[in-house]
Amino acid sequence: MIEGFRGRLVAPGDGGYDGLRRVWNEAVTARPLLIARCADARDVALAVRHARDRGLPLTVRSGGHNFAGRALVEGGVVIDVRDLTGVDVDPARRVARIGAGLRWGQVDPALQAHGLATAGGSVSKVGVPGFTLGTGLGWLGRSHGLAGDNLLGATVVTAEGETLDVGPDSHPDLYWALRGGGGGLGVLTELRMRLFPLVRPAAGTLVHPLAGAASVISQVIEATADAPASLSWAAVLTCAPPDPFFPAEVRGRPVLLLPVFSTAGEDEHVARLRRIGRPLLDTVGPTDLCAFHTSTDEAAPDGMRWDVRSEWLTGLDGAAVEHSVSAIEEAGSPLSELLFRPLGGAIAAPDAPATPFSHRAAGHLVEVIANWADGDGAAERAWMERAWAGLRRLSAGGPDVNHLGLTEGPDRIRTAYAPQVLERLLAVRRAYDPDGAFRSVLSDVH
Numbered sequence: 093m094i095e096g097f098r099g100r101l102v103a104p105g106d107g108g109y110d111g112l113r114r115v116w117n118e119a120v121t122a123r124p125l126l127i128a129r130c131a132d133a134r135d136v137a138l139a140v141r142h143a144r145d146r147g148l149p150l151t152v153r154s155g156g157h158n159f160a161g162r163a164l165v166e167g168g169v170v171i172d173v174r175d176l177t178g179v180d181v182d183p184a185r186r187v188a189r190i191g192a193g194l195r196w197g198q199v200d201p202a203l204q205a206h207g208l209a210t211a212g213g214s215v216s217k218v219g220v221p222g223f224t225l226g227t228g229l230g231w232l233g234r235s236h237g238l239a240g241d242n243l244l245g246a247t248v249v250t251a252e253g254e255t256l257d258v259g260p261d262s263h264p265d266l267y268w269a270l271r272g273g274g275g276g277l278g279v280l281t282e283l284r285m286r287l288f289p290l291v292r293p294a295a296g297t298l299v300h301p302l303a304g305a306a307s308v309i310s311q312v313i314e315a316t317a318d319a320p321a322s323l324s325w326a327a328v329l330t331c332a333p334p335d336p337f338f339p340a341e342v343r344g345r346p347v348l349l350l351p352v353f354s355t356a357g358e359d360e361h362v363a364r365l366r367r368i369g370r371p372l373l374d375t376v377g378p379t380d381l382c383a384f385h386t387s388t389d390e391a392a393p394d395g396m397r398w399d400v401r402s403e404w405l406t407g408l409d410g411a412a413v414e415h416s417v418s419a420i421e422e423a424g425s426p427l428s429e430l431l432f433r434p435l436g437g438a439i440a441a442p443d444a445p446a447t448p449f450s451h452r453a454a455g456h457l458v459e460v461i462a463n464w465a466d467g468d469g470a471a472e473r474a475w476m477e478r479a480w481a482g483l484r485r486l487s488a489g490g491p492d493v494n495h496l497g498l499t500e501g502p503d504r505i506r507t508a509y510a511p512q513v514l515e516r517l518l519a520v521r522r523a524y525d526p527d528g529a530f531r532s533v534l535s536d537v538h
């Protein structure tokens with residue numbers, strides 16, 4: 093169907109179509125006209141030209157973990173890069189060349205083998221390109237910045253089917269836009285990421301009962317206000333898994349999970365968090381970075397339906413925390429959650445790079461995640477909207493581009509970026525994709 097194409101081309105009705113179309117979020121129903129599973133970068137260029145010649149909309153699929161299913165396009169062509177899988181580590185220059193088909197769980201061990209790491213994802217199943225093109229906030233974010241901050245360059249196939257080597261000195265405008273602009277400017281076939289020496293972190297989770305959780309969260313916020321960049325944490329209001337590892341009284345019931353991550357080991361800042369409240373369980377200790385990154389994979393299993401609302405927050409006050417604790421008691425699924433993460437550290441440092449990420453001064457990110465098994469999830473999504481609405485008075489401006497939900501419209505998407513950043517991103521899009529072939533957050537606001 094495409095002359096010279098070496099990979100696999102699959103259309104509706106062909107064997108294997110449903111498996112290749114499937115993304116992590118089962119609520120996404122878009123059915124592309126063609127999935128081009130590319131064998132190499134040359135196939136990517138051929139598939140892009142094929143779509144362009146026929147005026148068909150294009151998307152790119154990598155890890156398939158976008159909440160809104162942006163890897164798929166109804167009636168269009170999906171460039172599936174999952175077979176672009178090389179990892180090449182240059183320990184002397186501290187750079188890794190990473191194939192765009194990889195997930196973080198495939199990359200981290202390859203870096204760790206050299207005693208190195210990068211600012212990758214906190215859940216190992218997430219794809220490298222989608223994560224990096226969006227905000228890319230992971231456990232090493234406070235010490236080393238966002239994924240986009242550490243993107244040194246990329247190989248990009250443009251809407252014209254041209255292959256560009258993109259970096260600070262080559263197509264600098266496109267390079268700027270790739271570092272958090274949300275994608276839709278071309279197909280990345282390879283990313284070049286900055287590496288740092290791997291330290292063995294102290295990490296794990298403090299599990300608190302829901303009674304008293306509001307006070308624990310407020311104390312954690314206070315205790316970490318001036319914490320060093322080596323310390324990171326999250327507050328997750330959700331149900332404890334029905335796992336014998338958890339105390340019987342909280343299994344399957346709403347709890348506060350407090351993951352703690354310290355690149356300085358079990359120092360006084362970790363000790364301070366341990367002294368807050370009375371944790372039912374404390375798994376914090378020296379661990380392996382790869383192991384910690386896979387430890388929460390099961391909280392977001394495949395084969396379920398999901399939606400999300402997110403917001404960058406100026407901070408969190410007592411009323412917001414109380415509202416969140418009450419909200420989780422009303423959730424209908426044990427996998428639904430409210431998750432708070434602090435920013436600061438390298439993300440907010442005065443010398444942080446100038447990228448499209450527009451919320452460096454925010455205090456926290458909140459994600460309200462709705463889960464359901466079948467149907468349209470109306471009740472759980474209404475719960476999500478209520479929980480999120482109760483926090484929006486503390487908005488620092490808008491949502492996280494990597495946590496946009498199923499039905500968020502142009503007005504909302506626009507606020508993921510500062511107005512002047514969005515204008516610049518759209519100018520880059522006009523330069524590199526003048527006919528708007530790629531579907532993305534940028535095409536949605538245009």
Ligand SMILES: Cc1cc2nc3c(=O)[nH]c(=O)nc-3n(C[C@H](O)[C@H](O)[C@H](O)COP(=O)(O)OP(=O)(O)OC[C@H]3O[C@@H](n4cnc5c(N)ncnc54)[C@H](O)[C@@H]3O)c2cc1C
Binds near residue numbers: 213215217219224533
């Ligand atoms: C369980 C879970 C945990 C998460 N944790 C985090 C987190 O800790 N921090 C964070 O910042 N985000 C997180 N996210 C959000 C995630 O980073 C984004 O949803 C991201 O878009 C997923 O990337 P992907 O490659 O897996 O997805 P895909 O669905 O394959 O792609 C997502 C977007 O990127 C584009 N894209 C993919 N590959 C390419 C490419 N090669 N070239 C150009 N465009 C491409 C797609 O077209 C699409 O628009 C999480 C998501 C889930 C489901």
